[in-house]
Amino acid sequence: GTSRPTHYQVLVDQIGFSADALQELVHNLSYVYQRSTTAISLVAPISYAHLAAKQVSQFLKFDDVSDSSSSNGSETNPSNGGMALQQLPRMNTYLKGSMFFC
Incomplete structure (x- = not known):
C-alpha cells in the first residue's frame, strides 16, 4: 500500500475542522482499512463505498x-x-x- 497525494474539497463543514485537523483525519483514515495492514491511497470510507457499490451493481x-x-x-x-x-x-x-x- 502506497499513500498517494489526494485532493479533497470541503463543501459543507458542519464540524468546524481546521485545515490541519482535516489533513490529520484524512491521513489517519488511510490506515484503518480492514483488508490492508499498511496505508491505502484513498481513505477507508471511500474504499468501503466503492466495495458496496460494486456488490450492489451485481x-x-x-x-x-x-x-x-x-x-x-x-x-x-x-x-x-x-x-x-x-x-x-x-x-x-x-x-x-x-x-x-x-
Missing part, C-alpha cells in the same frame, strides 16, 4: 428505455438519459449490523 440490471412507459415496475427518469430505475433490494436483517465487505 444485483441490479439497468435497461435503456427510450419511451416513458414502463411495464416491469420500474420508473423512467428523463434526467438520467431514459434509464429505468429499479427499487433497491431490501437488505438482509443479518447484514444490517455487520461489516459484510471485510
